[in-house]
Amino acid sequence: MPVHEVKHPLIRHKLGLMRRSDISTKNFRELAQEVAALLTYEATQDFVLEKHTIEGWAGPVEVERLSGKKVTIVPILRAGMGMLEGVLTLIPGARVSVVGQVRNEETLEASTYLEKLVGELDQRLAMIVDPMLATGGSLISTIDLLKKAGSTEIRALVLVAAPEGIQKVQEAHPDVSIYTASIDERLNEKGYILPGLGDAGDKIFGTK
Numbered sequence: 001m002p003v004h005e006v007k008h009p010l011i012r013h014k015l016g017l018m019r020r021s022d023i024s025t026k027n028f029r030e031l032a033q034e035v036a037a038l039l040t041y042e043a044t045q046d047f048v049l050e051k052h053t054i055e056g057w058a059g060p061v062e063v064e065r066l067s068g069k070k071v072t073i074v075p076i077l078r079a080g081m082g083m084l085e086g087v088l089t090l091i092p093g094a095r096v097s098v099v100g101q102v103r104n105e106e107t108l109e110a111s112t113y114l115e116k117l118v119g120e121l122d123q124r125l126a127m128i129v130d131p132m133l134a135t136g137g138s139l140i141s142t143i144d145l146l147k148k149a150g151s152t153e154i155r156a157l158v159l160v161a162a163p164e165g166i167q168k169v170q171e172a173h174p175d176v177s178i179y180t181a182s183i184d185e186r187l188n189e190k191g192y193i194l195p196g197l198g199d200a201g202d203k204i205f206g207t208k
């Protein structure tokens with residue numbers, strides 16, 4: 001599946017603001033949700049519609065409504081929570097499945113500490129949200145567990161992605177499409193994305 005680097009001017013502007021080292025927690029949070037909403041708009045372009053007739057102000061009128069799979073949004077804790085509201089702004093009826101992953105900062109391996117999934121995953125499109133796709137470990141582990149639980153259609157929305165992580169995810173799960181606001185240059189020796197955003201979880205939660 002292709003990687004979609006969404007180059008909308010609003011996304012590029014907002015991401016530029018997020019990269020500033022002196023950004024406040026408030027601004028970082030707001031921008032993360034706004035970019036998440038814009039990525040959602042892109043990632044839902046192929047949603048299926050059906051026609052039906054409603055009673056309008058001047059009589060019956062044919063309108064369209066969504067008719068494809070229902071959605072579950074899957075924020076990867078913690079930092080994925082920083083995108084959840086943005087996605088819900090556009091898909092307010094979506095169910096939310098929460099997955100907790102933490103990356104060991106020495107080995108860079110991801111480990112799962114929470115898994116609270118909605119039912120009937122086979123009948124839902126799963127939209128994973130996490131600001132950072134670095135080595136790809138957290139995303140791969142989340143896709144693994146969603147597939148084990150029955151998911152057959154999965155998309156990932158990330159604010160910033162490293163080429164190394166994209167490659168790993170594509171090798172492990174070629175059927176999953178990735179939507180990102182930027183494919184950055186590379187990872188540094190500590191597994192952080194350059195130029196990146198720094199530690200997105202810390203910036204969203206105000207820790208450190």
Ligand code: PRP
Nearest residue numbers: 077078079102103134135136137138201
């Ligand atoms: C960050 C980020 C991703 C992960 C990306 O989370 O939000 O989940 O690292 O790195 P990877 O692609 O190398 O796995 P972190 O583990 O720092 O936890 P947090 O969200 O609780 O801050």
Ligand code: URA
Nearest residue numbers: 134192193198199200
């Ligand atoms: N996690 C982050 O928050 N930032 C990175 O650059 C890599 C992993």
